[in-house]
Amino acid sequence: MAMQAVKAHGAEIPAIGFGTWPMRGETCARMVSEALKIGYRHIDTAQGYQNEADVGAGIAASGVAPGDIFVTTKVMPERTSKALLVGSVEESLKKLRRDQVDLLLLHWPNPKIPVGETIAALCEAKRLGLARHIGISNYTIALTEEALRVATEPLVASQIEYHALVDQTKILATLRRHGLAIIAYCPIALGRVVGNPVIEAIAKAHGKTAVQVALRWLIQQGDVVAIPKSSNPDRARENFGIFDFALSEAEMVEIATLKRPEHLVNDRSLVPAWD
Numbered sequence: 001m002a003m004q005a006v007k008a009h010g011a012e013i014p015a016i017g018f019g020t021w022p023m024r025g026e027t028c029a030r031m032v033s034e035a036l037k038i039g040y041r042h043i044d045t046a047q048g049y050q051n052e053a054d055v056g057a058g059i060a061a062s063g064v065a066p067g068d069i070f071v072t073t074k075v076m077p078e079r080t081s082k083a084l085l086v087g088s089v090e091e092s093l094k095k096l097r098r099d100q101v102d103l104l105l106l107h108w109p110n111p112k113i114p115v116g117e118t119i120a121a122l123c124e125a126k127r128l129g130l131a132r133h134i135g136i137s138n139y140t141i142a143l144t145e146e147a148l149r150v151a152t153e154p155l156v157a158s159q160i161e162y163h164a165l166v167d168q169t170k171i172l173a174t175l176r177r178h179g180l181a182i183i184a185y186c187p188i189a190l191g192r193v194v195g196n197p198v199i200e201a202i203a204k205a206h207g208k209t210a211v212q213v214a215l216r217w218l219i220q221q222g223d224v225v226a227i228p229k230s231s232n233p234d235r236a237r238e239n240f241g242i243f244d245f246a247l248s249e250a251e252m253v254e255i256a257t258l259k260r261p262e263h264l265v266n267d268r269s270l271v272p273a274w275d
């Protein structure tokens with residue numbers, strides 16, 4: 001089975017991406033290069049991670065043609081005004097050593113700046129050719145609906161916390177109604193899927209690990225992209241090894257029963273008021 005891509009509003013996003021938070025410096029560059037050698041073709045970074053230059057260095061060191069790699073970066077909330085957004089993306093591109101990112105996301109809503117202003121600036125960045133595609137991250141249902149209403153360019157994806165243990169039913173329904181790709185951050189719940197009895201039993205039946213099953217469950221939904229992070233080459237390889245098996249319908253449903261609203265794992269100070 002080849003690596004699949006999620007299609008949304010003209011974008012084709014490789015279903016597994018390599019997460020880079022909180023790696024920086026030599027570790028980040030080395031792991032990005034390593035991930036590309038393993039076969040990853042999608043790298044997830046952000047202005048706020050302060051590692052865009054390291055990601056650029058890792059891509060250069062990998063020997064993989066930059067044009068074959070889908071790169072996502074995200075604009076810091078402080079830079080999402082009309083005055084700052086485009087300039088901030090130009091800075092990101094210099095660090096990443098690219099003319100364009102494949103996907104430009106707003107990392108977080110900024111309550112001090114009207115959604116209309118931010119979305120207009122994001123669309124402007126796309127019109128200027130700085131991004132092939134644009135989208136949002138950590139936007140609740142109301143903010144997502146508002147962003148979609150005012151956008152003059154298609155929003156192709158939303159990046160949210162999503163994994164087998166958390167209940168994101170409501171936001172997922174909204175994103176699906178509008179045909180957005182769902183990019184799952186914390187896709188292995190920071191490793192907490194390991195040891196879950198249901199996931200472990202399914203993993204044993206397939207000769208796979210719990211992490212591989214948790215990632216397979218996400219991407220097998222068809223409209224979900226998972227971006228696991230690892231600073232360990234063996235684990236990065238393990239996380240990529242999910243295209244040679246499939247879960248049955250019954251296994252997909254069984255894993256879906258694990259979700260609980262209280263199982264959010266991202267840093268509490270960074271959790272939006274999810275619906």
Ligand SMILES: NC(=O)c1ccc[n+]([C@@H]2O[C@H](COP(=O)([O-])OP(=O)(O)OC[C@H]3O[C@@H](n4cnc5c(N)ncnc54)[C@H](OP(=O)(O)O)[C@@H]3O)[C@@H](O)[C@H]2O)c1
Pocket residue numbers: 018019020021022044045107137138159160184185186187188189190191194211227228229230231232235236238239266
């Ligand atoms: N948009 C947003 O606001 C937002 C928020 C959070 C994250 N993100 C993005 O999403 C990416 C992924 O999220 P995340 O890093 O928070 O969570 P994650 O990918 O669910 O978990 C990463 C953790 O799991 C460990 N791990 C990785 N592979 C493993 C394996 N095979 N077995 C056991 N443990 C394993 C890693 O440790 P080792 O490194 O030691 O392997 C690390 O501690 C981030 O890197 C970032 O790019 C975006």
